[in-house]
Amino acid sequence: MPELPEVETMRRGVLPVVGSCVKSIHFVASPYKKIRITPRRDVFRHRAVGQRITEIGRLGKRVLLHLENRHTIVIEPRMTGLLLLAEPPDEQHLRVGFQLRGPVPWLWFWDRRGLGSVRLMSERQLAIELGPQRVGPDALAITLDQLHARLRDSRRAIKVALLDQRAIAGVGNLYVSELLHVARIHPEKRCDRLTRNQWSRIHAAMLDVLREAIRYEGSTLSDGTYRNVLNQEGGYQHCHRVYGRPEKPCPRCQNSRVKRIVQAQRSTFFCPRCQRK
């Protein structure tokens, strides 16, 4: 489940393709219909082939490949999408191959479940479809004041609100449980009932957890889907405090067991003793 740390790891991993030229693009035939690829493949090729990759960016949970003609290839991994410089795990779930002229011959988009997307956008399209109205400030860049201003009046539970990418971009279901545990905030606590001090703890914990997870190159869960661009596992799953650990002792207080609840159809893990409502 690539969230900010995994996508940032992908971004850093594909930096070696900066300066390379797109030689050809292979849309793998059979699963093509199943993932969202826009525009049509001939138009996509016409606008991207022959272009140099000038820069690699990240917008929330998306990787951006900027081209010299000011178009951008927007890669959205969603649940199981991977960006690979190494040989993909199998042929079956290969979606797009970018053949490059440069030090690395191929950049692959591989996606087992096919919920991801690969889109080529003009500057204008990018500004509209993924502009500040649609994607909030990045979780690593947002200030405490910005975070506070954006969510302080919301009646939603803090866990649910932090997953809203329009409010703040990059936090997903795994890291929200982790950061709320570090901040000692109950996931069901309503935003409009949090004190300034609690917001401050959330902000600090968010930065700590995300930065630490990036250092470990993200989390590879037992389903094993997330891999870095060289098809290697991340390491942060060994550091998880609560996520995916129901009934295990809380790593902070030891006296309480991690509880699993469901909020907005998603699992939340927390320590009922350390994170009181």
Next chain:
DNA sequence: CATATGTCCTGAGAGC
């Protein structure tokens, strides 16, 4: 407007 729910997708694992 804000918030809640439904939808897509595949394969791992549970349960029988």
Next chain:
DNA sequence: TGCTCTCAGGACATAT
């Protein structure tokens, strides 16, 4: 053993 069923959660469409 081998089958069926549930569940995992990204973003977005639709409903309340």
